[in-house]
Amino acid sequence: MTEAALLPAPPLEKRDWIAGLEKGLAVIEAFDDQHPRLTASQAGARCGLTRTAARRYLLTLAHLGYVGTDGKLFWLTPRILRLGHAYLESARLPRLVQPFLQRIAGGTQEVAYLGVLDGADTVYIARSGAHRHMNTGYMLGSRVQAQVTAAGMAILAGLGEALADQWLQQHRLSTYTPYTIANPDELRAELAQVRRQGWALSEQQMELNYRGIAVPLLDRNNAVHGAISITMPINQEHRDDAVKRLLPVLQEAARGLRPLI
Missing domain, CATH: 1.10.10.10 (Winged helix-like DNA-binding domain superfamily/Winged helix DNA-binding domain)
Incomplete structure (x- = not known):
């Protein structure tokens, strides 16, 4: 978006x-x-x-x-499904990002996603990798309220403070777990942090024991078009170890995509 x-x-x-x-x-x-x-x-x-x-x-x-x-x-x-499939077949961004998602999945053994913002939601329009846990993971077309996904947070932060505030004014924040950020002021502070560091981390916001890491997809003019992300169980992996393992791979893909978007 x-x-x-x-x-x-x-x-x-x-x-x-x-x-x-x-x-x-x-x-x-x-x-x-x-x-x-x-x-x-x-x-x-x-x-x-x-x-x-x-x-x-x-x-x-x-x-x-x-x-x-x-x-x-x-x-x-x-x-x-013909209607949604027509978008996935004709839209440029999913086709452009798909090979990069394949490389991310191959290098990390995790499932990689492309998400975009549609109204209140993150919509996942590309994914790759065979998930180790077959009962989890986002399907193509899955919609999740943006503020509980790492991809949604990366996109909202990438929009800039003014447009992120506009989004907050237009949408009601729902609570899914005890960790969900549903207070607008707390969310603004979190978005400011994401904006400063250039990537987003979401833990147990939508579902307990799940973590997401995402980076925004920016073009040459710094306009945000979506986010690539990895979502996986937290298990015994510390957040710092997960970031160290996965963030560089996501950032490398985003840099490779920037001149192509």
Whole structure:
């Protein structure tokens, strides 16, 4: 996410606005892990539509194969993955970073990720390495509130103090563990530290016994485009040892990517 991504969207002429497209996308976004199956009434309530209107959108999506239904409930089908897959196939940044993630994984025996900022969340759009713990790790497209990830902290710090403050004003901070930084003032202090040192360390912010280390991806003009990170169990490895082992590898990759972004 660059600085421009935090600014308001450019104005759109009324004649160019397609309200039906906006509403159809809102219906798709009504589904999540807490709402995997919805009635037309529930979908309408979640996206500000009447039951009748929501039902028409859902039936259209079902006809196109993006939604399944038993006549009462609706749910997303695997075809919806075409939308996200199209981004991963066409976006330049994941393809550019992927070979570097492979080298990081090969050199550290850890899983390496590329994360970007989307609203309140870090979204992971590339990863590499076969995780030693198969029940853990972020999948492609995983979304996690930015302040509890090392990648999100590296990106927020890289945006600069003014834009980071703007982000803080726009989003509510959730608490996940006793270690989560959910106080805006404490988070500002932590971001200032990350900004000074040029890298981020996150311990047990999202999940107990897990640690993340990240560095921002900057271009020639020092604009931040994302962050590369490693997330792994803390186990018996001291934080200083983990930083000493992993940070130089991440920093070398970020330096190699800088002239390419």
